[in-house]
Amino acid sequence: MSKNSPFYSALIAAATLLLSQAAMAHVEKSVEQDAKQKDKQSAEQLYQQHCQSCHGVDRMGSMGPALFPENLSRLRKNKASGVISKGRIATQMPAFEKTLSKDNIDKLVDYIYTPAETVPQWTLADINATHIQHFDQNKLPNTPQFDADLMNLFIVVELADHSATLLNGDTFEPITRFKTRFALHGGPKYSPDGRFVYFASRDGWISKYDIYNMKTVAEIRAGINTRNLAVSSDGKYAIVGNYLPHNIVILETETLTPIKVVATSDKDGKTSRVSAVYNAPPRTSFIVALKDVKEVWEIPYSDAGGVDVYKGWAHDYRKDGGEGKLENWKKDEQFPIRRITTEDYLDDFFFDPDYINLIGASRDSQNGQVINLDAKKKVATIEMAGMPHLGSGITWDYQGRQVFASPNIKDGRVTVIDMDNWQVIKEIKTEGPGFFMRSHSKSPYAWVDVFFGPNKEKVHIIKKNTLEIVKTIAPAPGKTAAHVEFTKDGKYVLLSIWDNDGAVIVYDANTLEEIKRLPMKKPSGKYNVYNKTHYERGTSH
Ligand code: DHE
Numbered sequence: 001m002s003k004n005s006p007f008y009s010a011l012i013a014a015a016t017l018l019l020s021q022a023a024m025a026h027v028e029k030s031v032e033q034d035a036k037q038k039d040k041q042s043a044e045q046l047y048q049q050h051c052q053s054c055h056g057v058d059r060m061g062s063m064g065p066a067l068f069p070e071n072l073s074r075l076r077k078n079k080a081s082g083v084i085s086k087g088r089i090a091t092q093m094p095a096f097e098k099t100l101s102k103d104n105i106d107k108l109v110d111y112i113y114t115p116a117e118t119v120p121q122w123t124l125a126d127i128n129a130t131h132i133q134h135f136d137q138n139k140l141p142n143t144p145q146f147d148a149d150l151m152n153l154f155i156v157v158e159l160a161d162h163s164a165t166l167l168n169g170d171t172f173e174p175i176t177r178f179k180t181r182f183a184l185h186g187g188p189k190y191s192p193d194g195r196f197v198y199f200a201s202r203d204g205w206i207s208k209y210d211i212y213n214m215k216t217v218a219e220i221r222a223g224i225n226t227r228n229l230a231v232s233s234d235g236k237y238a239i240v241g242n243y244l245p246h247n248i249v250i251l252e253t254e255t256l257t258p259i260k261v262v263a264t265s266d267k268d269g270k271t272s273r274v275s276a277v278y279n280a281p282p283r284t285s286f287i288v289a290l291k292d293v294k295e296v297w298e299i300p301y302s303d304a305g306g307v308d309v310y311k312g313w314a315h316d317y318r319k320d321g322g323e324g325k326l327e328n329w330k331k332d333e334q335f336p337i338r339r340i341t342t343e344d345y346l347d348d349f350f351f352d353p354d355y356i357n358l359i360g361a362s363r364d365s366q367n368g369q370v371i372n373l374d375a376k377k378k379v380a381t382i383e384m385a386g387m388p389h390l391g392s393g394i395t396w397d398y399q400g401r402q403v404f405a406s407p408n409i410k411d412g413r414v415t416v417i418d419m420d421n422w423q424v425i426k427e428i429k430t431e432g433p434g435f436f437m438r439s440h441s442k443s444p445y446a447w448v449d450v451f452f453g454p455n456k457e458k459v460h461i462i463k464k465n466t467l468e469i470v471k472t473i474a475p476a477p478g479k480t481a482a483h484v485e486f487t488k489d490g491k492y493v494l495l496s497i498w499d500n501d502g503a504v505i506v507y508d509a510n511t512l513e514e515i516k517r518l519p520m521k522k523p524s525g526k527y528n529v530y531n532k533t534h535y536e537r538g539t540s541h
Contacts, residue, residue, distance in 0.1 A: 042107060043107040043108060043110065047059070054093075055067050058116070059112065060225060061203065063092060063183050064093065066243055066244040068116055068120075071243060071244065074292055074345065080109050080112065081106065081109045084108060089410060090409040122223060122244070128220075131255075131256065131257065134217055135213075137196075140217070145213055145214060146175050146214075148170065149170055150194050151529050152488040152530060153166060153175070153528070154166075154527060154528050155167075155197055155526065156523050157188065157199075158177075158520050158521045158524070160500040160502075160522035162179065163177055164177070164180050164184075164199075166214065167504075167518075169528060172506050174518070178214070178216070180199055181203070181205040181207055181219075182201055182203060183202045185201070186227070186276075187532070188527055189229060189230060189231040189238070189279075191235045191253065192235045192533055194211065194529040195210065195211055196210055196253070198238055201226065204224055204240075206219065206226075206238065206240060206251065207219045208253070218255055218256040220251065220256045220257075222242070223240060223242035224245065226240060226242050228241060230279040232279055232284070233281045233284060234302065236301070238253050238256070239251075240277070241275070242274055243273040246265070246273055246292075247261055248262050248274060248277060259334070259335075264288070264290055264297075266294075271292070271293075272292035273290070275289040275290060275346055276391070281355065281535060282355045284301060285301060287351075289349055289360065291345060293345075295340065296339075296342055296346065296371065297340070298338040298340065299336070299338070300335070300338075301335060340373065342360065342378070344360075344362045344365055346362060346369075347363045348361050348390045350393040350406070352402075352419060356372060356374060357371065359382070361388060361390055366385060367384060368381070368382035368384050368388065368390065384415055386413060387411075388406040389406060389409045389437075392435060392436045392540055393405060394439050394540070396439060396537065398464065401420055403416050403425065404416070405417070406437070407437045408434065412429060412430040412433060412450070413427045413429055414460075414462065416428065416467055430469070432455040432458075433451065433452040433453060434452075435452070436451070436484070437449075438484045438485060438538055439464065439486070439538030440486035440509070440538040440539075441538060442490030443490045443538065445463060446461075446462045446464055447460070447462075448460050449481060449482040449483065456480040456481070457476060457480065459473050459481045459484070475514065479497050483495070484496075488529075491508070491509050491510070492506055492508060493506070493508075495507065496524060497520075503520055504517075504526065
């Protein structure tokens with residue numbers, strides 16, 4: 001073909017057009033990629049600047065939860081943007097609407113819903129690699145190195161400088177103060193004899209402290225982002241529930257060596273964060289509440305591997321079919337899982353004193369569900385307005401029946417429920433939403449804080465036999481007053497002034513007069529050895 005032919009010119013023109021279109025497309029694509037990359041970078045920068053200090057490096061969780069799509073499955077994107085703008089009730093999550101533009105909030109939402117490039121792993125080998133055995137407990141004296149009533153000791157967790165105080169519950173004098181891991185959360189758990197106490201930090205560290213010898217004896221990082229831990233009644237096992245990875249880890253308590261790691265997924269394989277784990281003493285089992293699937297698990301630990309414990313379950317296994325078939329039931333399996341299907345998610349829950357019924361509620365529901373753990377089914381619905389904080393609920397006897405009372409983290413009320421018929425018998429109006437509630441079987445009073453809002457400095461004292469508030473105190477004006485714990489005999493009450501420059505205030509539990517003020521650094525929970533190891537009705541378990 002001649003270069004001068006009109007066909008040749010047309011061909012060149014067409015080729016040039018095609019090439020320039022391709023070049024344009026390429027340029028457009030790379031501009032788009034650049035923009036995406038830039039957006040990603042700026043979202044990452046935004047994350048590092050505003051979120052990382054609480055939600056951890058690489059979104060792995062720290063004070064706040066891990067932020068990956070897998071951990072946000074119950075939160076729609078528009079709701080997530082609302083949480084960033086307005087903050088989240090009952091958590092430390094602040095509102096960012098005055099700090100961040102709508103555009104930046106959208107970028108952050110996209111960022112946290114972007115899957116991680118490499119899925120964060122925390123395998124058994126990773127866990128084992130963190131194990132630290134500071135001391136062999138068998139080479140330390142099995143007698144206390146101080147003089148005190150060992151059942152009337154308190155551990156006070158001080159959040160401001162990540163420490164804890166061991167307090168004498170008779171003299172109210174500190175015995176020692178020691179460093180803890182960063183950001184402990186939830187109640188520490190005691191061994192049945194009270195010699196050891198186990199702590200869980202939000203970033204997964206489990207520490208074992210020898211109270212008699214005042215030493216941390218062992219530590220292990222059981223998860224990346226942990227909820228809480230529970231210790232079996234025989235003291236042999238601890239269970240840890242995690243948000244990240246989605247699993248539970250069972251440890252033997254002498255050295256904190258892991259025995260079993262179980263991925264928390266439902267029958268269809270959908271994985272879930274763990275809401276919380278509990279010990280159920282009369283059942284000699286652990287209870288595991290799952291957050292993203294509608295299941296609760298029961299895991300027996302007594303004589304783990306033995307047949308007796310599981311005898312009563314044969315019926316369940318037969319009835320369940322599938323993986324629950326009796327022939328699939330390995331009698332020698334250690335820590336088998338008994339699944340209980342629920343009608344709703346469980347974010348917060350409470351057990352009756354016999355551990356037959358679990359009272360659970362999802363954060364979005366107006367109702368609580370009562371689930372009979374033996375029958376494996378819901379037996380009642382409780383109408384509960386606002387957002388009851390069931391985990392802080394307590395029980396007592398009122399006019400010949402057993403009642404359950406729960407503070408409410410959204411409304412100023414305490415809901416009192418008759419545990420025979422699960423009817424609400426009274427809503428006690430308070431001066432704002434509360435977080436923690438406590439009493440003692442020997443005390444006529446129940447104490448509830450007003451944790452949120454302008455009245456956070458106040459604490460109400462409710463007479464248990466009239467269900468009336470008889471006194472409201474504000475012991476440190478302007479500072480949050482929250483979380484009480486009683487002494488072993490119920491004669492004194494310890495209340496936290498939840499501030500960096502805070503205190504634990506001791507009250508006479510009958511006259512309600514202040515006895516003593518001990519300076520402490522943001523004391524959060526305090527835990528009496530007797531009340532905790534005896535599952536005293538007025539305290540959380
Ligand atoms: Fe807690 C216990 C869940 C926020 C202080 N908290 C618990 C328990 C659960 C729980 C499941 C019972 C575990 C146990 O004791 O073994 N807490 C949650 C949440 O889901 C929530 C609302 C959001 C979150 O951030 O995880 C939440 N909790 C907080 C706080 O912001 C508090 C006030 C400060 C902090 O430490 O982070 C807080 N939670 C506590 C305390 C206990 C607790 C002091 C132990 C109470 C007790 O007396 O036993």
